[in-house]
Amino acid sequence: MFRFLKLLGKNLAQGPSTDPFPAKEAHTPERFRGRVVVNPEQCVGCRICHHMCAGGAIRIEDNEEKTGYNFTVWHNTCALCGMCRHYCPTKAITLSTDWHNAHTQEDKYDWAAHYSIPYLACAGCGAHIRMLPPQLAARLYAHSPVDMTDLLKLCPSCRQLAAARREEISNDTHEQE
Amino acid sequence: MNLFSDIVVRSPWLYRINAGSCNGCDVELATTACIPRYDVERLGCRYCGSPRHADIVLITGPLTLRVRDKVLRVWQEIPEPKVTVAVGICPISGGVFRGGHSIEGPIDRYIPVDVNVPGCPPRPQSIMEGVLLAKKIWLDRLNGIAPGHKEERHVSLP
Structure with missing residues (x-):
């Protein structure tokens, strides 16, 4: 018969379950x-x-x-x-x-x-490019000893050219040895 | 009596129209009203079953071809001044269904919308914000502050 008292006490302790949203910021x-x-x-x-x-x-x-x-x-x-x-x-x-x-x-x-x-201008040819974000470049050049700071300012074709030149220089040094 | 009607703020009744919705927004609308956590009746609003009793109409869904005439007929049965709320991205812009072969929306091609609540679906608090905005517009219209656009609101059934 007095079960409602238990419920009443529980509800008093818990407080209202309604989110007071327009009055307060909602979670x-x-x-x-x-x-x-x-x-x-x-x-x-x-x-x-x-x-x-x-x-x-x-x-x-x-x-x-x-x-x-x-x-x-x-x-x-x-x-x-x-x-x-x-x-x-x-x-x-x-x-x-x-x-x-x-x-x-x-x-x-x-x-x-x-x-x-x-857009940024490519340091090599002046074409309109978006610079590679450093975070993405760090992932791309993670296992490469190349210094990437200058490479970031180049367009993809100029980067290709730069890679070919690097390759050429390292081949020459190998031949001289 | 005038003093009484000045003091008492009238309570808008809400009415839902499903214009071909996926039921996601309808579930959120039901949640807004039926779950004590959100409880839209605190704001003096309640859902009613008949369009003739309604003041604020909440429309969900991108207005499909099949349901278009029925939506327009029900919408016309709601007495002026009424406020139309588009709930979810579908009635506002067509959403992910835009350009579909059976989609007649967005809904403002046929019905003058007053408040938009985007979301897929919008969360209940967002819907409550929209209802509060609609209630403000509705009270302004009742007091003659905001124009009701009654002449612009003529919708001809195809």
Whole structure:
């Protein structure tokens, strides 16, 4: 008969189970997949994220002067699947824990993130390139004694030429020995 | 009586329309209302079963061809002033179904949307934010502050 007292005591001790959200900030898990964030420093413009995006939320286009490219993520068609993050070779794309997404219809097409990412000129031929991020280069040249700081500023064909020259010099020294 | 109606804030009733959704957003909408952890009734909102009782309509799904006319008919039965909330990326932009052969959406091609809540699905707190935004717009419309766009809201059935 007095079982309700036990329940009452338990409920008093536990407190309400309702999340006081609009009054207080809600708890967000650490690994929550929220809005997509791009680190323009690390992006190399390989477009694998654009290729993988199921919702077609990512657009990568050269700017008018061809001095860089514009990276746009439209959050209103992003399914938050995280495939862009999974396939990004330089880990430039991350998913933040920000889920405050409700907005009025006027903001519908502005609910996007725009990044303007500049190209660099190749130190050899002057072609427009994105520099290899040092983290990725460190993985590429992990087992090579070559100093990579100058190689990073070269386009792929100039890097090939530089590798051929290195090869030539080392062959010459071997012959002299 | 006037003082009473000035003090008391009216409570909007919510109505759900599934415009060909995968049910993911509908589950989140049910969660928002039925689970004590989120409990949308704290905000003075409750779900109702008839469109004629509704004030705020929550639409999920990318508006498929098969369900289009039914959605428009039900939407027209909701009395003015009403506020339309698009829940999930499908009604907003078509989402991952955009360009499909049976997709008539995004929903603002047919229905004037007021609030968008993107997500696939949005989490319950996000939906609650959208409902709060919609409630604000609805109260403004009731008080005549925000225009209701009644003449723009005429939707012709195909």
